[in-house]
Amino acid sequence: MQLERTRIEIVDCAKTYADGTRGLKPTTLTVEPGEVIALLGPSGCGKTTLLRLLAGLEAADPGGRIRFGDQDVTARPVEKRGVGMVFQSYALFPQMTVAANIGYGLLVRGVDEAERRRAVGELVDLVRLNGLEAKRPAELSGGQRQRVALARAVAVRPRVLLLDEPLAALDAKLKESLRDELAELLRRLGITAVHVTHDQHEAFAIADRLAVMHAGSIVQVGDAETLYRAPAHAFVAEFLGRVNRLDRDADALARGVVKLGGVEWPCAPRSAEARVLVRPEDLQLGARQPGWAAATVRHRTFLGERIQLRIEAAGQPPLLADVARDSPFQVGDEVGLLIAPDRLMASMETPE
Amino acid sequence: MRPTATAPAPLLFAVTFAVAVFMIAPILISVMAGLVLNYSTGLKSGLTLRWLAQVWETYGDTVGASLLIGAGSVAATLVLGVPCAYMLARSRSRAARAFEEVLTLPVAVPGLATALALILVYGQMASFRQSFGFILVGHVVFTLPFMVRTVSAAFQRDELVALEEAARTLGASFRQRFLGVLVPAVFPAIVAGCLMVFTLSIGEFNLTWMLHTPLTRTLPVGLADSYASMRIEVGSAYTLVFLAVILPVLWALQALAAALQKRYGT
Numbered sequence: 001m002q003l004e005r006t007r008i009e010i011v012d013c014a015k016t017y018a019d020g021t022r023g024l025k026p027t028t029l030t031v032e033p034g035e036v037i038a039l040l041g042p043s044g045c046g047k048t049t050l051l052r053l054l055a056g057l058e059a060a061d062p063g064g065r066i067r068f069g070d071q072d073v074t075a076r077p078v079e080k081r082g083v084g085m086v087f088q089s090y091a092l093f094p095q096m097t098v099a100a101n102i103g104y105g106l107l108v109r110g111v112d113e114a115e116r117r118r119a120v121g122e123l124v125d126l127v128r129l130n131g132l133e134a135k136r137p138a139e140l141s142g143g144q145r146q147r148v149a150l151a152r153a154v155a156v157r158p159r160v161l162l163l164d165e166p167l168a169a170l171d172a173k174l175k176e177s178l179r180d181e182l183a184e185l186l187r188r189l190g191i192t193a194v195h196v197t198h199d200q201h202e203a204f205a206i207a208d209r210l211a212v213m214h215a216g217s218i219v220q221v222g223d224a225e226t227l228y229r230a231p232a233h234a235f236v237a238e239f240l241g242r243v244n245r246l247d248r249d250a251d252a253l254a255r256g257v258v259k260l261g262g263v264e265w266p267c268a269p270r271s272a273e274a275r276v277l278v279r280p281e282d283l284q285l286g287a288r289q290p291g292w293a294a295a296t297v298r299h300r301t302f303l304g305e306r307i308q309l310r311i312e313a314a315g316q317p318p319l320l321a322d323v324a325r326d327s328p329f330q331v332g333d334e335v336g337l338l339i340a341p342d343r344l345m346a347s348m349e350t351p352e
Numbered sequence: 353m354r355p356t357a358t359a360p361a362p363l364l365f366a367v368t369f370a371v372a373v374f375m376i377a378p379i380l381i382s383v384m385a386g387l388v389l390n391y392s393t394g395l396k397s398g399l400t401l402r403w404l405a406q407v408w409e410t411y412g413d414t415v416g417a418s419l420l421i422g423a424g425s426v427a428a429t430l431v432l433g434v435p436c437a438y439m440l441a442r443s444r445s446r447a448a449r450a451f452e453e454v455l456t457l458p459v460a461v462p463g464l465a466t467a468l469a470l471i472l473v474y475g476q477m478a479s480f481r482q483s484f485g486f487i488l489v490g491h492v493v494f495t496l497p498f499m500v501r502t503v504s505a506a507f508q509r510d511e512l513v514a515l516e517e518a519a520r521t522l523g524a525s526f527r528q529r530f531l532g533v534l535v536p537a538v539f540p541a542i543v544a545g546c547l548m549v550f551t552l553s554i555g556e557f558n559l560t561w562m563l564h565t566p567l568t569r570t571l572p573v574g575l576a577d578s579y580a581s582m583r584i585e586v587g588s589a590y591t592l593v594f595l596a597v598i599l600p601v602l603w604a605l606q607a608l609a610a611a612l613q614k615r616y617g618t
Contacts, residue, residue, distance in 0.1 A: 055517075055521060057517055057520070057521075078517075078520045078521055079520050079521075079523050079524065079525065080523070081521075083521055084521065084522075085517075085518065085521040087514050087517070087518055088514075089510075089511060089514050091511070091514035091515050091517065091518035092518075093515060093518075093519075093533055093536075093537065094537055095536040095537060095539070096536075104519070104522055104524070104532075104533075105522035105523055105524075108519075108522060108523050108524040108525070108528045108529075108532075109523055152518075152522070153521070153522075156522060156523060162521075
């Protein structure tokens with residue numbers, strides 16, 4: 001099954017609710033045909049609002065435009081917008097069987113029964129629900145429900161697929177296996193998809209590009225690696241993974257360095273800020289040696305695949321370091337610490 | 353983990369038993385009174401079906417009338433109440449909230465007052481005033497809030513809002529999603545509402561007593577009449593008839609509701 005690839009253009013869309021709260025500040029975003037984009041952010045950041053504007057379940061404030069391909073759909077009601085949507089709760093029709101759920105969109109469009117049965121059969125194969133066609137949603141597992149919801153959404157051959165926290169209702173283990181499956185399925189369908197989530201790993205696994213949102217606006221758009229390695233804001237850096245903050249005093253700023261545990265490292269020229277960021281996995285630990293900062297291990301947590309250490313070095317707040325599972329460091333050890341200067345990240349303060 | 357067996361609690365059992373006796377004893381005494389030849393002499397006077405026969409002969413038609421009015425009330429509150437419940441559940445306007453308050457008034461206002469109001473409005477329409485339709489209207493006014501409240505609460509649940517949105521994204525028109533998705537999804541609540549409306553209608557006395565004519569009597573009105581004008585044994589036998597008619601219907605409806613809950617429950 002191959003679906004139409006449609007470009008989505010969101011231009012200056014904002015949403016103000018009846019009680020005056022601003023759910024979304026004027027936002028512009030283009031999603032390329034066939035691309036899967038994740039709207040990523042904490043709850044209340046406006047990601048769900050933006051998704052509902054795309055679906056037509058909410059109307060954007062006057063002035064905003066939404067285009068699917070060449071067509072302006074801003075004024076189109078949800079029923080005629082040609083979107084497929086997977087809801088967080090899945091919203092499966094409880095009294096209908098799996099097959100009736102999947103075929104519902106075709107039924108209300110007046111598609112005849114033979115054609116409906118053929119399409120439902122194809123979708124059941126696609127999402128591997130064979131043998132469950134006559135079950136009711138209450139009899140299915142969480143993962144199966146999620147697949148029914150997806151099959152139902154794509155059955156009507158939508159131009160755009162919208163996924164609202166599609167894996168949030170599942171437990172952690174299942175989530176991990178299903179997100180790869182979902183990613184693969186979306187590629188196979190080739191549909192333009194917008195995926196809302198607050199889980200950065202889910203977004204990394206499923207989306208081609210991420211739009212990180214904060215307080216009603218998009219802070220940064222880009223692919224996962226770019227955002228992770230070169231976040232434009234401290235908020236993006238912190239949301240995508242853990243970060244350490246390194247403070248710089250006036251002298252360090254004046255000389256373009258970072259001071260840590262008795263040594264100084266040059267700081268990238270772009271950063272003229274009082275604070276730079278570094279990820280725990282970019283802290284390199286070893287024996288005390290010249291050129292390395294002097295640090296002491298204060299706390300050690302075994303995490304299975306790696307070990308997390310809290311270390312202290314003169315002149316900086318405590319730092320987190322992720323080291324390999326077999327690293328020998330114990331609490332109280334005096335260690336040397338090295339940070340490659342190119343791993344220091346700018347920290348533009350959290351956007352307003 | 354919860355313990356699977358509960359520890360014996362003699363005090364709790366005694367209290368439960370006492371409450372049960374307190375509730376059931378009057379019913380049992382009444383049933384007994386309807387089957388003895390003479391209540392003042394008690395069981396010694398012997399058992400008889402004479403009173404039951406007399407009740408059936410004099411008041412038999414009230415049984416059918418009550419069942420029909422009960423069914424009519426259910427039908428009318430379904431047609432009026434379910435769409436109304438949906439509107440109230442989806443509307444956030446102040447007018448809707450006010451309407452909800454007004455709707456529950458007939459529950460709080462004494463039935464007599466409601467009946468008087470109905471007589472003031474429809475009293476001049478003689479043929480309507482003299483028909484069972486008049487009583488049906490009274491019952492619908494009285495029972496509608498119960499249907500609306502029950503079903504409206506079901507429509508308000510977040511899952512229902514999501515179900516409707518899902519149906520909309522799939523292209524369903526209002527009619528299609530209301531009848532095809534929403535009503536089936538709240539069906540257990542609708543059945544619960546029907547059960548309540550039917551029960552209330554069958555037992556309703558206050559309002560019906562004001563509205564009835566000698567030719568339009570329901571079971572409870574007949575019961576009052578028999579208590580007032582006949583032997584206590586006849587009145588008690590009437591209670592027996594009432595129970596015999598009502599209990600099977602209620603049990604059947606309750607079994608249906610339970611089966612639906614089981615089928616749709618997640």
